[in-house]
Amino acid sequence: MPLRTARAHPSGVVRPRRVGLAVAGADPAAVNGPYGYGSMRVAAALALMLQRLPEVEACYLIMDLPGDGVFPSDHFGLPTLSAATDLTGIDTVIEVDAGALGQRNAELFKQGGGTLVSYVWRNIAADSFAHMSVGIPGDLPLTGELYDAVWLPEPLWETCQAFARYTRSQNIVKTPYLWSPIPLLSMLNAERISPFWRPAPKKALRVGVFDGNDRPGNTFQLPLLAAENAHRLDERAIASVLLFGGLRLKDWYHMGQMLLISDLSRDGRVFVEAEHRLRAVLGEHVDMVVTHQWPDTPTDLVLDLLFLGWPVAHNIRSLSDAGYFYTPFDTADGGRAILTACRKHQGRIDNYRREAQAALSRVSIDNPDNIRAMSMAMSALQPGRR
Known part of the structure; x- marks a missing residue:
């Protein structure tokens, strides 16, 4: 029996947003490829969810392309922008990889009235400890209280809430864990x-x-x-x-x-x-x-x-x-x-x-409860700037 497709939860948002998903550059030569089990796969599922929401007008991928590879833009029609591109038309940037937008780009984006969200999809506390123990920087979040919110999937709530609140934003929003077979099947x-x-x-x-x-x-x-x-x-x-x-x-x-x-x-x-x-x-x-x-x-x-x-x-x-x-x-x-x-x-x-x-x-992006939860998370952000 196939997963049911649900209509997005209606909300009071008058003008839908243009949303960019910021990811670090992927290595297309990696053995699992950009569609392995990393941020590109997470970005694909998140984009497919956001495209279901009435609060979202359009969704973009923000990254510095490393060369030829298989990216969400190839299969799902996501326009791809460079992190250094003028983001005037983007209302909200969701960082899938911490710091992917870049400190200076993020500061300019915020100065222009943009909303910045950190999307946590793995155990950032454990990752930070691991990187510290071997002396490498890892994925570092932006500094200067630039994040307007952190979206934290429910399975990571217990272990990562305090760490996210200390390092990223006081505004922590619980979201569902999201999965879709579409990236795998494509x-x-x-x-x-x-x-x-x-x-x-x-x-x-x-x-x-x-x-x-x-x-x-x-x-x-x-x-x-x-x-x-x-x-x-x-x-x-x-x-x-x-x-x-x-x-x-x-x-x-x-x-x-x-x-x-x-x-x-x-x-x-x-x-x-x-x-x-x-x-x-x-x-x-x-x-x-x-x-x-x-x-x-x-x-x-x-x-x-x-x-x-x-x-x-x-x-x-x-x-x-x-x-x-x-x-x-x-x-x-x-x-x-x-x-x-x-x-x-x-x-x-x-x-x-x-x-x-x-x-x-x-955990499906077609689950009505998950759609409703993501719709509420998007609606809770400050209005876009366009």
């Missing part, structure tokens, strides 16, 4: 591939771990331990575990120590890989995915896998009724979830898809 259509679930060629499943190893709470350790627990319960269940994005850590002492104590590794079933596109390995080298997120917030990775029908073992409480949920940080429970997927997924695929559809509808 990308798949362009590449002419169909990575929807299909039965594994053998009974033992090939497990993929795509956690990025780029910040706390998004690393390979807990998924590997969950797979290890599954292997110790049933040595026939897992054919291999592929740790994608871990190749740069292969000589890291901690990874070496973990592999030394792993029965899976001693049995020759753990492989440390470079980054690969998820859509390119599903069904070819990977039969299921295991992930662990801290905090346990939705990710496009898990939502895409649910949409495509692939078994995914995860710890996201708000999606506990879909996929193969296990208690956060409980890798023994994670092992049991993996075994359930190995043994039962093919036989319960119809139920799996129904459960996934219900979960996806809660």
Whole structure:
């Protein structure tokens, strides 16, 4: 059953706004491309939502183009502006990447009466601590109290509200987490591939771990331990575990120590890989995915896998009724979830898809409650300047 499309919530706004989404320049040569799991994907979903709102007249992408690549403007008709362009016709800029507009550009935009919003889509507190610990700047917000508001998705409210209030704006607005299959489907259509679930060629499943190893709470350790627990319960269940994005850590002492104590590794079933596109390995080298997120917030990775029908073992409480949920940080429970997927997924695929559809509808850009919430967030901003 397809997701329902709802009409936008009516509001008292008389004149719709022209909105720009500011993102940092994407590297089209990156292995996952601009439509991987980063700000470009977030911007695409946000733009698709904003285009549904009566408060929005037009939506633009603001970025410095790095060269040839696949961008939201290619598929969704978003005009693309440079951050240094005269933004006189733009009423509101929403920074998807912190500081993407640039300090001077933001100051000029504000002086002209524009409204500036910081859109938080990942754990900015954990990211800041990670960047500080290794001595790199990371994504730094603009200074000088330039932000009129921070839009903070509900799953990040508990962990990021105080940090956002201190570093960006006192005006924190709770918004829904947004997801759409449209960016994924447009990308798949362009590449002419169909990575929807299909039965594994053998009974033992090939497990993929795509956690990025780029910040706390998004690393390979807990998924590997969950797979290890599954292997110790049933040595026939897992054919291999592929740790994608871990190749740069292969000589890291901690990874070496973990592999030394792993029965899976001693049995020759753990492989440390470079980054690969998820859509390119599903069904070819990977039969299921295991992930662990801290905090346990939705990710496009898990939502895409649910949409495509692939078994995914995860710890996201708000999606506990879909996929193969296990208690956060409980890798023994994670092992049991993996075994359930190995043994039962093919036989319960119809139920799996129904459960996934219900979960996806809660975060969909077509969900009436989500449209209403975003409409209210837009209406709460000060009137535009045109």
